[in-house]
Amino acid sequence: MRHALVLALVLAAPALASAKKPLRVTPWVLDDGRGGVFSDWVRFSGPGNSDPALLLEKERQTSDFVAAGAAVEGVDGITLTELGFDVWNDGHCGAGAPRFNVFVTMPDDGSTKLFFFGCSYGTHTPAPDKPATFTRVRFDDSDAFAQDGVSYWPGFGNAVVESIDIVFDEGIDQGSGVTAIDNIDVNGELVGRGHGR
Numbered sequence: 293m294r295h296a297l298v299l300a301l302v303l304a305a306p307a308l309a310s311a312k313k314p315l316r317v318t319p320w321v322l323d324d325g326r327g328g329v330f331s332d333w334v335r336f337s338g339p340g341n342s343d344p345a346l347l348l349e350k351e352r353q354t355s356d357f358v359a360a361g362a363a364v365e366g367v368d369g370i371t372l373t374e375l376g377f378d379v380w381n382d383g384h385c386g387a388g389a390p391r392f393n394v395f396v397t398m399p400d401d402g403s404t405k406l407f408f409f410g411c412s413y414g415t416h417t418p419a420p421d422k423p424a425t426f427t428r429v430r431f432d433d434s435d436a437f438a439q440d441g442v443s444y445w446p447g448f449g450n451a452v453v454e455s456i457d458i459v460f461d462e463g464i465d466q467g468s469g470v471t472a473i474d475n476i477d478v479n480g481e482l483v484g485r486g487h488g489r
Contacts, residue, residue: 313365313366313367313368314366315364315365315366315367315476315478315481315483316364316365316366316483317333317346317362317363317364317365317458317476317483318362318363318365319331319332319333319346319360319361319362320360320361320362320363321358321359321360321361322357322358322359322360322361323358324356324357324358326352326358328349328350328351328352328356328358329349329350329351329352329358329359329360330347330348330349330360331346331347331348331349331360331361331362331460332346332347333345333346333347334347334472343474343484344474344484345380345426345472345473345474346362346458346472346473346474346476347470347471347472348360348361348362348390348458348460348470348471348472348473349460349469349470350389350460350461350462350463350464350469350470351463351464351469351470352463352464352469353463353464353465354461354462354463354465354466355463355465356463358461359459359460359461360459360460360461361457361458361459361460361461362457362458363455363456363457364455364456364457364458364476364478364483367453367455367456367478368453368454368455369452369453369454370452370453370478370479371449371450371451371452371453372394372396372448372449372451372452372453372478372479373448373449373479373480374430374448374477374478374479374480375392375394375409375430375431375448375477375478376414376428376429376430376431376476376477377390377428377429377458377473377474377475377476377477378419378422378426378427378428378429378473378474378475379411379426379427379429379471379472379473380425380426380471380472380473380474381424381425381426381427382425382468383468383470383471383472384411384460384462384466384467384468384469384470384471385411385412385427385429385471386410386411386412386462386466386467387410387411387412387413388408388410388461388462389410389411389459389460389461389462389471390411390458390459390460390471390473391408391409391410391411391458391459391460392408392409392431392456392457392458392459393406393407393408393456393457393458393459394406394407394408394409394436394451394453394455394456395407395453395454395455395456396446396451396452396453396454397452397454398443398446399446399450399452404454405438405439405440405443406438406439406440407436407437407438407439407443407445408436408437408438408439409431409435409436409437410435410437411429411471413431413435414429414430414431414432414435415429415430415431415432416428416429417430419474419475421475422474426474426475428475430477432448433445433447433448456478458473458476
């Protein structure tokens, strides 16, 4: 009996090691002590929506080195095939914020490169579960912008992820200074509520 149990554990080990990590979206803020930034999952009431959404605020100038955001946890080592979120129709949706910051391992030399996916890019359609208040954004290869301006995006289906963050750092000089996102999509898995700071 003991030998059978040991054999079962040995056979199950590869499956357990490759088990998919659950995704979590954990809010964070970069603050200089003067306030004006906020990130957290809040009950977001409105027509067709009463579920929590990730509320992001930067009630400061864009040039101020502060930001609201969230870490997408459980993505280290995955091959990215799909990326997006639902954005609040009355919130800010600019070229640079809210955005995904995606760090990937480059296939040619193993170096780490950062790519941006800004809200105003991607394909925009009404969010299926709350079209009156949110717009669904889905990104494709043409929406990736390299931080260094020269690195090539490996492509969805090829990009191996090291980390993903959501960043909101455009302030009241570029828009309202507030937005909300929901149904954060990584490889078809939607995260609609997260864990507090």
